[in-house]
Amino acid sequence: MKRFGFIIVIGAILSAACITQPTETPSPSSTNTSQPTLAPIPIPPTPAFKLIDLKSGGFSLSVHSDLEFDIDDYSINLSDQSGELVISLNGRPYIASNYTLESFLGKYVAEIAARGGTLIPSTPYEIVIDGINGIAVDLTGFFLDNPVAGKAIIISPGKDFVVFGLGMSNLSAHENSWAEKGSVIFEMLVESVKFNEDVK
Numbered sequence: 001m002k003r004f005g006f007i008i009v010i011g012a013i014l015s016a017a018c019i020t021q022p023t024e025t026p027s028p029s030s031t032n033t034s035q036p037t038l039a040p041i042p043i044p045p046t047p048a049f050k051l052i053d054l055k056s057g058g059f060s061l062s063v064h065s066d067l068e069f070d071i072d073d074y075s076i077n078l079s080d081q082s083g084e085l086v087i088s089l090n091g092r093p094y095i096a097s098n099y100t101l102e103s104f105l106g107k108y109v110a111e112i113a114a115r116g117g118t119l120i121p122s123t124p125y126e127i128v129i130d131g132i133n134g135i136a137v138d139l140t141g142f143f144l145d146n147p148v149a150g151k152a153i154i155i156s157p158g159k160d161f162v163v164f165g166l167g168m169s170n171l172s173a174h175e176n177s178w179a180e181k182g183s184v185i186f187e188m189l190v191e192s193v194k195f196n197e198d199v200k
Contacts, residue, residue, distance in 0.1 A: 048064070048065035049062040049063065049064055049065070049192075050062070050063050050065065052069075052071060052076060053196075054071060054073070054074065054075070054076060054091060055073075055196065056073035056074050056091070057073065057074040057075060057076075057089075057090065057091030057092075057163070058091035058157065058158075058161050058163060058195060058196050058198070058199035059089075059091055059130075059157075059163055059193050059194060059195050059196060059199075060193070060194050060196070061076070061089070061189055061192045061193045061194070062189075062192040063076075063078065063189070064185075064188075066080070066081065067079070067080060067185070068080075068081065074090055074091055074092060075088065075089065075090040075091070075165075076088070076089050076090075078189070080185070083170075084169060084170050084173065084174070084177060084182075085167065085168070085169050085170075085177070085178075085181070085182045085185060085186075086167070086168055087165065087166070087167040087168075087185070087186055087189060088165045088166060089163065089164075089165035089189070089190075089193070090163065090164055090165055091161065091162070091163045091199070092161070092162055092164075093160055093161060093162075094156060094160055094161055094162035095160070096156070096159065096160070101134065101135050101154050101155070101156060101162070102124050102135060104154060104162065104164065105121075105124070105135060105137065105152060105153075105154040105164065106121070108152065108154070108164055108166075109121050109137065109139065109152050109166070112143075112152075112166065113141070113143070116143055116144045117141060117142050117143030117144060117148070118141045118142050118143075119139050119140070119141040119143070119148075120139065120140050120141045121137035121138070121139055121152065122137050122138040122139075123137070124136065124137050125137075127153060127155070127190075129153070129155050129163075129190060129191075129193050129195075130157070130193055130194050130195050132155055132156075132157050132195065133155070134153060134154055134155025134156070134163075135153070135154055135155075136151055136152065136153040136154075137151070137152050138150075138151050139151060139152055139166065139168065143168065143170075146170045146171070146172045147170075147171040147172060148168050148169060148170055148171060148178075149168070149169055149171055149177075149178035149179070149182075150166055150167050150168030150169060150178055150182065150183075150186075151166060151167055151183065151186060152164070152165070152166040153165060153166070153190065157195035157199050157200050158195075158199045158200045161199040163193070163195070167182060167183070167185070167186030167189075168182070169181070169182035169183075
């Protein structure tokens with residue numbers, strides 16, 4: 001349960017962190033009777049997020065402390081503590097005359113599948129990241145003999161640069177792992193992405 005326990009509480013903690021609790025102080029009175037002072041209600045601490053800036057990758061994002069990750073100049077690879085969910089996001093120079101976003105994403109998904117699986121992409125659909133339009137496909141299939149589900153995305157924040165990646169859950173232990181949990185984590189990460197000015 002601990003591997004995804006933080007997801008359940010993130011919404012409540014973030015909501016609580018946005019609310020300041022006023023402290024009532026006694027008002028002056030003509031009598032000497034004292035008014036009770038209400039003690040402040042403790043606010044749960046904000047969950048630990050770390051800002052990761054991939055300067056060569058052209059973007060930054062916020063990563064929750066419960067996720068394990070490694071980075072290089074252009075990419076970040078993440079997983080939950082159980083290894084049931086894997087996420088990869090990458091930024092690279094891009095020559096638009098060689099690929100459309102759709103063909104680049106198709107090639108990327110095919111290359112991932114070639115490493116040990118069969119991934120079936122949905123029809124591409126539009127997404128928006130940091131105010132810029134891109135495309136995504138939902139994924140189903142098998143990887144390393146395990147049933148998987150996930151999502152792959154691509155966006156070009158500037159003429160000569162592309163950011164792409166995927167999130168994928170192993171469904172062997174939990175059939176609805178992606179739908180109920182993996183996609184939540186993936187979407188939170190993607191929503192936190194901010195493109196660097198030098199690639200826009």
